[in-house]
Amino acid sequence: MTAPDTTPGDPGILLVLDGWGHAPPAADNAVDAASTPVLDELTGRYPSTQADASGEAVGLLPGTVGNSEIGHMVIGAGRPLPYDSLLVQQHIDSGELRENPRLVSLLDALAVRGGALHLVGLCSDGQIHANVGHLSELLAAAAARRVPRVWIHAITDGRDVADGTAETYLTQVTELAAAAGTGAIAGVIGRGYAMDKAGNLDLTDRAVHLVADAEGTEANTAAEAADASDRGDEWVDPSVLRDAPGARIADGDGLVWFNFRSDRIQQLADRLLEHLAATARTVDTLSLAQYDTRADIPALVQRADASGGLADELTAAGVRSVRIAEAEKFEHVTYYINGRDSTARSVEEHVRITGPGAPDYKARPEMNLDQVTDAVLDAAARPEVDLVIANLANIDVVGHTGDYAATVKACEHTDAAVARIATAAAESGRWLLLVGDHGNAEKMTKQAPDGTSRPYGGHTTHPVPLVVVPANKEATATLPQRATLADVAPTVLHLLGHKPGSAMTGRPLL
Numbered sequence: 473m474t475a476p477d478t479t480p481g482d483p484g485i486l487l488v489l490d491g492w493g494h495a496p497p498a499a500d501n502a503v504d505a506a507s508t509p510v511l512d513e514l515t516g517r518y519p520s521t522q523a524d525a526s527g528e529a530v531g532l533l534p535g536t537v538g539n540s541e542i543g544h545m546v547i548g549a550g551r552p553l554p555y556d557s558l559l560v561q562q563h564i565d566s567g568e569l570r571e572n573p574r575l576v577s578l579l580d581a582l583a584v585r586g587g588a589l590h591l592v593g594l595c596s597d598g599q600i601h602a603n604v605g606h607l608s609e610l611l612a613a614a615a616a617r618r619v620p621r622v623w624i625h626a627i628t629d630g631r632d633v634a635d636g637t638a639e640t641y642l643t644q645v646t647e648l649a650a651a652a653g654t655g656a657i658a659g660v661i662g663r664g665y666a667m668d669k670a671g672n673l674d675l676t677d678r679a680v681h682l683v684a685d686a687e688g689t690e691a692n693t694a695a696e697a698a699d700a701s702d703r704g705d706e707w708v709d710p711s712v713l714r715d716a717p718g719a720r721i722a723d724g725d726g727l728v729w730f731n732f733r734s735d736r737i738q739q740l741a742d743r744l745l746e747h748l749a750a751t752a753r754t755v756d757t758l759s760l761a762q763y764d765t766r767a768d769i770p771a772l773v774q775r776a777d778a779s780g781g782l783a784d785e786l787t788a789a790g791v792r793s794v795r796i797a798e799a800e801k802f803e804h805v806t807y808y809i810n811g812r813d814s815t816a817r818s819v820e821e822h823v824r825i826t827g828p829g830a831p832d833y834k835a836r837p838e839m840n841l842d843q844v845t846d847a848v849l850d851a852a853a854r855p856e857v858d859l860v861i862a863n864l865a866n867i868d869v870v871g872h873t874g875d876y877a878a879t880v881k882a883c884e885h886t887d888a889a890v891a892r893i894a895t896a897a898a899e900s901g902r903w904l905l906l907v908g909d910h911g912n913a914e915k916m917t918k919q920a921p922d923g924t925s926r927p928y929g930g931h932t933t934h935p936v937p938l939v940v941v942p943a944n945k946e947a948t949a950t951l952p953q954r955a956t957l958a959d960v961a962p963t964v965l966h967l968l969g970h971k972p973g974s975a976m977t978g979r980p981l982l
């Protein structure tokens with residue numbers, strides 16, 4: 473590493489390109505296939521490296537794909553944070569989960585009063601929102617405590633794993649239940665309904681009525697229900713199984729949510745609990761990890777402390793930041809990057825860009841990027857703003873459609889936005905740090921459990937590009953060959969003229 477020749481103490485722009493991963497050229501690499509002259513030039517001409525954004529480097533289990541929540545949390549924290557999926561697994565491995573006093577007391581109470589246990593969650597091993605292995609542990613605990621009936625309300629995935637795999641995972645759930653000696657699938661529904669996070673309550677209510685009231689299309693088997701979807705695994709219609717009579721939630725039953733990530737399950741959790749209360753059903757409820765619900769749902773595994781990150785350092789130093797993203801990624805640049813802390817901070821402004829409703833991302837790979845870019849330019853033009861933090865969502869959000877051609881276009885729109893932002897940075901004397909939060913679009917196929925290669929819109933374990941365009945355009949510093957997302961906050965603080973926070977273990981890269 474040569475001596476840095478940037479002058480610390482300049483205002484800047486931190487731009488997170490969501491889902492921007494790095495992989496060698498390949499037939500399924502949409503990032504490489506896209507024409508991105510500006511990103512290519514910035515990466516080639518200015519200090520750049522690759523940052524680890526998956527597995528242990530960010531606080532996930534080894535080999536686990538990155539995700540937006542842990543990605544933005546580590547970008548903000550400046551240190552890896554043991555993520556909820558890792559903490560849950562540790563509690564399982566140590567036997568603590570099965571002996572958790574909250575779980576034991578719920579299961580024992582159900583055994584005494586003859587109530588049923590309802591387990592609700594995403595059934596795949598995508599490890600972004602849930603892991604079906606965690607369900608297995610809950611089933612074993614219920615069997616050990618002799619809960620008389622256990623119903624599994626299965627949410628199908630097709631987003632964190634290849635589409636078309638729901639049947640395989642539902643079969644696995646049935647096998648896990650058989651191995652545990654308890655549990656049967658009561659109903660099946662796609663995550664598009666059950667895990668809406670955009671406030672589309674008509675979608676959520678389909679899931680509420682399936683889980684609470686056993687209302688849905690009748691199917692003979694879970695596999696038949698999944699197979700009937702003509703919109704893929706994400707949109708399996710609410711289906712009740714014929715051999716699951718009495719699977720509705722009754723007064724005195726128990727309910728355990730087994731997603732470990734909150735953002736896409738909390739809307740359903742709140743809505744379902746409100747519906748149960750409105751229909752005079754008292755149901756003891758627990759969640760595997762902590763949720764950001766309106767209702768206070770006791771969690772089996774507590775979150776790691778994420779304080780002492782960028783937001784705390786910026787607040788202490790009186791550094792003014794503007795946070796900008798479109799709705800899909802708004803909490804990422806506010807709540808997640810601030811360490812899942814929703815404290816209002818007077819030195820922060822939040823700009824949430826919304827566009828036309830019911831977006832079809834394949835047809836509109838540009839999303840609302842123009843408005844996001846306009847907002848970044850507005851903020852960059854204000855001298856009192858020290859730091860602009862923005863998320864460009866397209867590469868990830870369009871990547872999730874699994875549509876290669878649309879994802880190539882999303883990368884190209886992103887390149888055009890970066891061009892405008894880089895020009896504005898230069899004009900306003902700002903440095904510009906570009907980084908991905910996890911991989912996605914650089915790998916658009918995946919091997920399914922049956923061995924076939926399928927279109928894949930999910931995340932990857934690849935590193936992400938990290939580029940620093942210094943405020944001084946002639947700077948020639950080189951970055952270490954490899955970095956991690958934990959280095960982003962110390963580097964941002966350094967560029968702003970501040971020391972890394974004492975809780976940060978990442979290092980300034982120049």
Ligand SMILES: O=C(O)[C@@H](CO)OP(=O)(O)O
Nearest residue numbers: 539540541600631632868
């Ligand atoms: O859309 C989501 O919920 C996940 C994928 O399941 O993506 P991200 O981590 O980028 O939010």
Ligand SMILES: [Mn+2]
Nearest residue numbers: 490491540909
């Ligand atoms: Mn992301």
Ligand SMILES: [Mn+2]
Nearest residue numbers: 491540868872
């Ligand atoms: Mn994503």
